[in-house]
Every structure is written in structure tokens, then in C-alpha cells.
Amino acid sequence: MGKPILLLIWLFTGGYLLAQPKKYNNQNNGGLCTSTIFLYKNNKYEKEEGCEASSHVQTGSWKQKKDTLLFTPDNIYKKVLIKNIYQTNDGTDKLTIKVVDSLGNNVTAYIKIFQKGLGVLQLDSLTNTATAQKADSSIIIITAFKKIFNQVIRISAAESNCFTITLNFANGIFLNSAADWMEYSFKLLKRGPKLISIFPDTLEDDKMIRSEYSPEK
Numbered sequence: 001m002g003k004p005i006l007l008l009i010w011l012f013t014g015g016y017l018l019a020q021p022k023k024y025n026n027q028n029n030g031g032l033c034t035s036t037i038f039l040y041k042n043n044k045y046e047k048e049e050g051c052e053a054s055s056h057v058q059t060g061s062w063k064q065k066k067d068t069l070l071f072t073p074d075n076i077y078k079k080v081l082i083k084n085i086y087q088t089n090d091g092t093d094k095l096t097i098k099v100v101d102s103l104g105n106n107v108t109a110y111i112k113i114f115q116k117g118l119g120v121l122q123l124d125s126l127t128n129t130a131t132a133q134k135a136d137s138s139i140i141i142i143t144a145f146k147k148i149f150n151q152v153i154r155i156s157a158a159e160s161n162c163f164t165i166t167l168n169f170a171n172g173i174f175l176n177s178a179a180d181w182m183e184y185s186f187k188l189l190k191r192g193p194k195l196i197s198i199f200p201d202t203l204e205d206d207k208m209i210r211s212e213y214s215p216e217k
Contacts, residue, residue, distance in 0.1 A: 020103070021046070021171070024195055024213035037195070037213060038171050045071060046171055047182070057148060058182040059169055069188045069195065076149050076181055083168045087160035095134040097121060097163045099142075101170035114141040115157075134161050145174060148181050188213065 021038035026049075035049035039062065047058045060073040083102055095115060099108045106128050113121045113130045116139040121130035138157035142165075146152050155163065167174075188195040193215050200208035 023216040025216055026211050026213045035211065035213070046169060047071075048171075048179075049182075050179075055179040056182045057174060057179045060185075064190070067190045068198075069190060070185070071187065072185045073183060079149050079151070080168050081145055081149060081151060081153060083166040085155065085166070086164040087157075088162045089160045090162055092161065093134050095121065095132045095138060095140075095157060095161050096124075096127075097130045097140060097165065098128070099130075099165045099167065101167050103170040105170065107167070111142060111144045114143070115139070116141055148174060148179060 021040045024037045024039070026035040027033070033049070033051035036047065038046040043061055043063060045060055045062045049056050058073050059079070060071055062069055062071045064070075097108070097113055098106060099111050099113070101107050108128055108130055109123055115121060115132050115135060118132065118135055121132040123129075124131050134157065136158075140153075140155040140157050140163065142153040153165075155165070157163070187198050189198055195213040197211040200210050202209050202211050
């Protein structure tokens with residue numbers, strides 16, 4: 001019985017660890033401006049940067065050529081926001097919705113979820129789900145990603161009342177509804193454990209310096 005148990009442990013823990021991205025952080029302007037890059041083993045990435053009240057985000061694909069990493073952003077008009085939807089009907093008239101990111105983190109508390117014509121669902125702090133009295137021919141609406149992707153999520157709840165919605169991105173970088181999309185591609189050089197910009201691109205103490213991203217331990 002030992003081997004099957006160990007195999008199951010590997011499948012659940014090993015698979016989870018393989019899915020975890022490598023996180024790189026950069027700070028400048030006295031720490032007022034930050035930038036974070038998440039690199040995934042499947043050659044996808046997510047990036048967030050901002051100074052105080054401003055925030056910019058990006059997702060895309062990366063590839064390495066020798067010591068250079070090339071980053072190409074997604075086409076936001078073709079971005080698939082939902083990875084999958086699991087829905088059931090428990091026989092009650094209560095609408096229950098849970099939203100998780102692509103790493104399985106429950107992010108329901110950070111997203112406003114509407115039921116068409118009836119307003120915002122309330123957060124159940126005990127279960128960390130959004131709930132409401134279900135209406136006939138109910139439609140679930142999520143507008144949190146409209147500014148970034150110009151998309152509104154609409155899901156029919158006519159036949160189901162319990163939903164788990166898995167997003168196609170993670171790390172909470174899109175939970176800021178005021179964030180703007182970064183359209184440009186960019187390159188970084190790999191220098192030891194760090195990633196640095198090819199050319200000076202950051203003003204620090206009246207000097208242009210190259211951005212430097214350090215891996216988070």
C-alpha cells in the first residue's frame with residue numbers, strides 16, 4: 001500500500017509545485033515603483049508594474065535564446081479569460097459561486113459578481129463564496145476584467161445554481177480593476193540568478209540605469 005500512497009502524494013504535491021511560477025521582483029525610485037514577473041514552466045508569463053496609484057499588467061509567452069529572454073504579450077482581444085467552469089444543481093434556490101485563479105487560489109472576495117437585474121452577490125465569509133437568491137433564467141455577470149481585456153463574462157445559470165469558475169491567470173495581478181494593459185514586447189538578459197534589461201530604461205537619482213529583477217526566495 002505504500003507505493004500507491006506515495007504516488008498520490010507526488011501527483012498532488014509534485015504537480016502543484018511544477019505549476020508554481022518563478023517570481024522576480026524589481027524596485028526603483030526609492031521603492032515607490034515596483035515590477036513583478038511570474039515565469040511559468042509552460043513558457044507563459046504574467047507581469048505587473050506600477051508607481052503608487054498607477055498599475056499596468058500583461059500576460060503572454062516567453063522563450064529563451066542563449067542568455068536572452070524574449071517576452072511577447074497576448075492579444076487582449078483574443079485572450080481566453082476562463083479556463084473551465086464546474087457547475088451543479090443541489091436542488092435549492094440559492095445561487096453559490098466560487099472563483100479561483102489558475103493556481104487554485106480562491107479569489108472570490110476580490111471580484112464583484114452580479115446576477116442580471118438583481119445586483120451584486122453577497123460574500124459568505126465562512127465559505128468564501130458569493131451567494132444570492134437565484135432568479136429564474138439567471139445570468140451571472142462579471143465585469144472586473146472589462147477595462148483590461150474589454151470583455152464581460154456572462155454565464156447562464158438557468159439549470160445550475162452552484163458554480164466554480166477557474167480563471168486562466170493567477171497571482172492576483174488582475175484583481176485591480178484600475179490597471180491598464182501593457183501592449184509592448186520586451187527582452188531581458190539572464191545574468192546569474194537575475195534578469196536585467198538590455199538597455200538603461202529606469203531613472204534613478206537623475207541617472208538612467210538598467211532594470212534588475214531578483215528571484216524571490
